[in-house]
Amino acid sequence: MGAAAAALTLHLDTAVAYKTTILADATTFVIAGVMVLGVTRLAPVPAPAGGRRLVALADRPFLLVMLLVGVLTMQYGLLEVAIPLWTVQRTHAPAWLVSVLLIVNTIGIVLFQVRASRDVTTATAAAKALRLSSVIIAVACAIYAFAAGQGIWVAVAIMVAGSVVHVVSELVLSAGTWGVAYGLAPPHAQGQYQGVFGMSMSLGNLVGPALTTVLVLGTGGPHGFGGGLPGWLALGALFVVAGAAAPPVVSWALRTRATAEPVAAGAQ
Numbered sequence: 001m002g003a004a005a006a007a008l009t010l011h012l013d014t015a016v017a018y019k020t021t022i023l024a025d026a027t028t029f030v031i032a033g034v035m036v037l038g039v040t041r042l043a044p045v046p047a048p049a050g051g052r053r054l055v056a057l058a059d060r061p062f063l064l065v066m067l068l069v070g071v072l073t074m075q076y077g078l079l080e081v082a083i084p085l086w087t088v089q090r091t092h093a094p095a096w097l098v099s100v101l102l103i104v105n106t107i108g109i110v111l112f113q114v115r116a117s118r119d120v121t122t123a124t125a126a127a128k129a130l131r132l133s134s135v136i137i138a139v140a141c142a143i144y145a146f147a148a149g150q151g152i153w154v155a156v157a158i159m160v161a162g163s164v165v166h167v168v169s170e171l172v173l174s175a176g177t178w179g180v181a182y183g184l185a186p187p188h189a190q191g192q193y194q195g196v197f198g199m200s201m202s203l204g205n206l207v208g209p210a211l212t213t214v215l216v217l218g219t220g221g222p223h224g225f226g227g228g229l230p231g232w233l234a235l236g237a238l239f240v241v242a243g244a245a246a247p248p249v250v251s252w253a254l255r256t257r258a259t260a261e262p263v264a265a266g267a268q
Helices: 002-012 015-036 060-072 074-090 097-117 123-145 152-183 187-217 229-255
Strands: none
Touching: 002 015, 002 097, 060 074, 060 123, 060 152, 060 187, 060 229, 074 097, 074 123, 074 152, 074 187, 097 152, 123 152, 123 229, 152 187, 152 229, 187 229
């Protein structure tokens, strides 16, 4: 619904339309916050006697897993920053296509997220999902790159095809990230571990827009990096490297646990 409204805002292209959209978006966060107050509260699991208080920050394997998650989750920001700029500045596709791509992404996630996550029931399976997601998003990056220089409708078709592959990657990535975040966390410290998980997501949100934009659009100037296909391929390679590292690092994390591999109860 938000993407559809944004399409109207882009069509109007006025200061009043943009400001109204931002204020309306802010209002939805307030409404969502009020709704969260109605969620049932659960009693916390007692921590072991004599244990470390900030156990998550001392868990080096988990911190490394979350660093990889931070890199992989940069693909979420692609659809919000880099791809809109790429669409408008480097392709002949119309600006309203940005909203279409968001709608395609949203519909795909709503319809298939649970189905895509049903087999991710352990931390090991979640790590494999991270690796698979990295390969899929690399393919999407390559597809996006070929939209440059094409005619309007060819560019539209290429960008839509890229967004379909992209949403498949996000579906698998979501299952993998939540799987390792919950599957590697001890029951008594879920809050701490999810806090670190949230920090990794924030890291991706912080670094992702700047890094992906530079790779995709270049640095400008006569002697600067021009972005385009080399940038898209470099971005895809970064995702693949992070994804390939996920299974061995998660295996290391599991070996440091005293108990058997926990079930990834938080996998969506």
